[in-house]
Amino acid sequence: MAEPPATTLPATIPPADRPVAAPTEASAGMAARSAGFDLERFLPYRLNVLASRVSRDLARQYEQKFGISIPEWRVLAHLAQNRDVSVREIHERVDMDKSKVSRAAARLESLALIEKREHAGDRRLVDLRLTARGLALFAEIAPLALAFEADLFAALDAEERRVFERVMTKLLGEGPVVPAPGGSDAGD
Amino acid sequence: MAEPPATTLPATIPPADRPVAAPTEASAGMAARSAGFDLERFLPYRLNVLASRVSRDLARQYEQKFGISIPEWRVLAHLAQNRDVSVREIHERVDMDKSKVSRAAARLESLALIEKREHAGDRRLVDLRLTARGLALFAEIAPLALAFEADLFAALDAEERRVFERVMTKLLGEGPVVPAPGGSDAGD
DNA sequence: CGAAGATCATATCATGTGAAATGAAACGGC
DNA sequence: GCCGTTTCATTTCACATGATATGATCTTCG
Numbered sequence: 001m002a003e004p005p006a007t008t009l010p011a012t013i014p015p016a017d018r019p020v021a022a023p024t025e026a027s028a029g030m031a032a033r034s035a036g037f038d039l040e041r042f043l044p045y046r047l048n049v050l051a052s053r054v055s056r057d058l059a060r061q062y063e064q065k066f067g068i069s070i071p072e073w074r075v076l077a078h079l080a081q082n083r084d085v086s087v088r089e090i091h092e093r094v095d096m097d098k099s100k101v102s103r104a105a106a107r108l109e110s111l112a113l114i115e116k117r118e119h120a121g122d123r124r125l126v127d128l129r130l131t132a133r134g135l136a137l138f139a140e141i142a143p144l145a146l147a148f149e150a151d152l153f154a155a156l157d158a159e160e161r162r163v164f165e166r167v168m169t170k171l172l173g174e175g176p177v178v179p180a181p182g183g184s185d186a187g188d
Numbered sequence: 189m190a191e192p193p194a195t196t197l198p199a200t201i202p203p204a205d206r207p208v209a210a211p212t213e214a215s216a217g218m219a220a221r222s223a224g225f226d227l228e229r230f231l232p233y234r235l236n237v238l239a240s241r242v243s244r245d246l247a248r249q250y251e252q253k254f255g256i257s258i259p260e261w262r263v264l265a266h267l268a269q270n271r272d273v274s275v276r277e278i279h280e281r282v283d284m285d286k287s288k289v290s291r292a293a294a295r296l297e298s299l300a301l302i303e304k305r306e307h308a309g310d311r312r313l314v315d316l317r318l319t320a321r322g323l324a325l326f327a328e329i330a331p332l333a334l335a336f337e338a339d340l341f342a343a344l345d346a347e348e349r350r351v352f353e354r355v356m357t358k359l360l361g362e363g364p365v366v367p368a369p370g371g372s373d374a375g376d
Numbered sequence: 377c378g379a380a381g382a383t384c385a386t387a388t389c390a391t392g393t394g395a396a397a398t399g400a401a402a403c404g405g406c
Numbered sequence: 407g408c409c410g411t412t413t414c415a416t417t418t419c420a421c422a423t424g425a426t427a428t429g430a431t432c433t434t435c436g
Contacts, residue, residue, distance in 0.1 A: 039262065044243060046356050049283045049360065055235075125384065166348065167348050
């Protein structure tokens with residue numbers, strides 16, 4: 001906890017004009033050196049900063065209060081909607097690699113929040129499902145999560161929210177993020 | 189590389205209507221169990237998925253071609269704009285903890301992409317600056333990054349882009365993500 | 377059938393990560 | 407001018423992560 005959590009973005013992000021805008025200090029001749037590239041305006045970077053900050057903050061909630069990690073939370077949430085799901089299913093639908101899902105499931109099982117049973121007809125598969133306890137825990141966390149989300153977007157007006165959601169859907173939904181072969185890809 | 193990169197979001201994100209929408213299968217009675225919570229619609233989650241996908245894809249570019257990691261790229265980019273910067277400065281402005289910056293800087297130095305020198309007047313500080321080689325490398329990467337960003341947002345129209353940027357700025361800029369004391373915080 | 381290959385969950389391993397510890401240097405009050 | 411505190415950068419350490427390997431099961435098709 002030492003050092004200010006740096007939780008408040010540098011506050012240096014300039015409004016939204018194009019001209020390179022004075023960096024931090026040492027403003028002269030910089031534009032040339034940085035080839036017009038400004039990290040603080042670079043969307044992949046901003047996206048990443050926002051996402052990890054948001055995740056960290058939300059995670060704090062259920063980590064502290066319930067001892068549940070992010071991967072575990074995702075598994076819980078998925079199982080709350082889908083019963084008797086395999087590790088692979090979760091791996092695909094919840095954007096976590098198999099190891100992560102497997103470990104999260106193991107931990108959740110050890111906490112008696114989910115149970116594993118052999119899939120009927122294919123013994124390679126494991127059917128995961130919430131236990132009563134798991135469901136109860138989920139029922140506790142979900143409202144917190146929703147409230148968090150609501151707070152987070154409280155500053156946006158209706159239109160902003162609408163457009164934002166639509167953009168997210170576009171960016172997420174349209175095939176591989178890599179737009180075109182040979183094109184560049186977002187990273188950070 | 190095994191298994192389809194799962195790079196294309198489940199494609200299951202429903203358009204944008206409110207009614208809980210049929211989950212995957214096993215649609216009956218689910219809404220009750222999941223308490224109206226749908227992970228795939230949960231914005232903190234979506235944000236995180238998008239951000240890490242974007243980061244991963246962009247990172248592939250400079251990692252493969254130039255052997256530079258994300259933290260290293262961030263340091264490079266920051267130094268391209270700000271000369272004679274301390275580790276702490278970067279730590280604060282670029283959203284990485286000190287260890288990460290320190291390690292990235294060490295590696296970049298060993299690659300002769302940056303150099304460290306003692307700060308005049310305060311020997312605790314290290315002044316980091318790009319070497320000619322570092323600047324040259326940055327000049328190679330920056331256009332790739334910008335092209336990547338452009339491609340990524342190619343699917344958006346002008347208004348969407350404008351609003352999206354504004355929203356990002358709002359979400360990033362307004363103090364700690366934690367909106368209000370007692371409020372919930374976005375995480376995932 | 378039966379062998380070759382695919383698919384699944386887990387285990388292993390090398391690496392990356394953040395939190396806290398360390399040690400050097402500067403600042404403050406007195 | 408000294409002692410205690412603060413501020414840096416780095417190191418250490420425990421743990422998380424993802425790529426790969428393993429072993430078990432299922433599928434395919436000769």
